[in-house]
Amino acid sequence: MRLVPINRLQEGMKLGKKIYNDEGLVLLADGVELTASLISRLSAMDIGYVYIHDELTDDIEIPEMLHDETRNQALKAIRSQFQDMSNSSGITKGFYHLDKKFSKVMDTILDDMSLQEDPMIMLHDMHTTDNYLYIHSLNVCLYSLVLGIAYGYGRNELKTLGLGSLLHDIGKTQIPVKIVQKPGMLNDEEFRHMKAHTEIGFNILKDEPNIPLVAAHCALQHHERINGSGYPRGLKGPEIHEYAKWIGVADSYDAMTSNRVYKRAMLPHQAVEALYVGSGTLYEQKQLEIFRDRVAIYPIGLTVNLSTGERGVVVKIDPSIPHRPVVRVNTGPDNEPIVPYEIDLRQVLSVVISGVME
The missing domain is CATH 3.90.105.10 (Molybdopterin biosynthesis moea protein, domain 2)
Incomplete structure (x- = not known):
């Protein structure tokens, strides 16, 4: 493919x-x-x-992070719970509670991911953008878990990180839909309302009997940045919970690589470069280094241009050096078809990827 x-x-x-x-x-x-x-x-x-x-690439297998059944189960849980919260007045009166399904969903997600030897952040499955919030919540959860696994967290820590990331934007269920789904830039007043989702999310989650308290702090702090430029409290470096920092990276990456009504998605390598700009100021450098090593910046199946003038398709990624994939070359320097051959960029250091099909 x-x-x-x-x-x-x-x-x-x-x-x-x-x-x-x-x-x-x-x-x-x-x-x-x-x-x-x-x-x-x-x-x-x-x-x-x-x-x-197509015939050239039909032997290429695109790795799946989750089984279809697990993905469907997670999205249905997010959708049903978030919709109920959007329609409920009980939240502000203190008697609305999340059910236990998120804990069960997280166990299933972790079981699926434990089957992978080296899970990587791939280009996510193709979805419509009918409601970006549901897809975004699941993507940020999966990306955060990949980073947590690479960092060395144990099962219990991963479950807490997973719940915090899955529910990081739950406060948006209480923001007017016309603001959350506005097809354009928010004005100052709308942005003030939008930023409130962090504190709303904290207030929703902090007393939940089925959700760890740390998950509430993830909702509160995922827009904080280590130089104090984030919101809602302008926290700096060590004042921000480590899980919230991971989620902040994953949240930013998914926002950049997702198509929205008002902007086109970046490709992974473009989003990674954009994150690098914030290294040491917005995001912890060590966390970005782990992120860099776990994201497939040139996803399997992507058509790339080589410095030789040739063009081909990424067919294999080595998790230890994802920016140097194996490429199946099928087009020559003059844009003419050639007999396909594979080049391993881990071995042929004189050749680099110079661009991608836009």
Whole structure:
């Protein structure tokens, strides 16, 4: 399979991976042949890239972080609970409580991830953007857990980090929908309302019997930055809980790599470079180094340009050096098709990736 931008799709191409909605339900199945109408629908869904079958890359397997059943279970739990909270007046009166399903979902997620020898942050599965909050919550959870595993946390610590990251934006359920889903930049008054989601989230979670208190602090602090420029309290360095710092990195990365109505998604290598700008000021340098080593900046299936002038598809990533993948070259310097061959950039240091298919 290869990863193709929506604006490069052609009629007759066949989907290589399913397209999901925000409930985790399949909208388009693997193997569906694309028509002009389906391509137009995908574009309208604000999906930036899809996986496509082709002869050159059909032997490429795209690793899955979660089983479909686990992903669906998690998204349904997020959607049902968040929708209930959005419609409930009991939250402000102190008698609304989360149920125990999030704890069970987190155990299932951790079980799935424990089956992977070296879990990495890959380009997430393709979803519509009907409700970004649900997908974003799950993505940030998965990314935070990958970082926590790499850092060496144990099962109990990972479960707390996972719950904190899954629920980090729960306060947005109490922010007006017209602000949360506004298709453009927020004005000062709207941004003031939006920033309140951190304190609202803390107040929702702090007395929850089924949620660790640390998870409430993750909701409160995930927008704090180590130089004191974050919100809501302008905390600095050691004043910010370590879990909230991990979530802050994962939250920023997912926001940059997700398509929104008002902005196009960055590719992973672009988002990583943007995060680097904040090293030592916004984010802890050590955490960014771990993040750098766990993110597939050139995802499997991505078409890349090489410094030789050739072009090919990423077919394999070594977790110990993800920025030097194996590339299956199929196009020569003059844009002519050539007999495919593979180049391992870990071994051929004189060749680098000079660009990607936009």
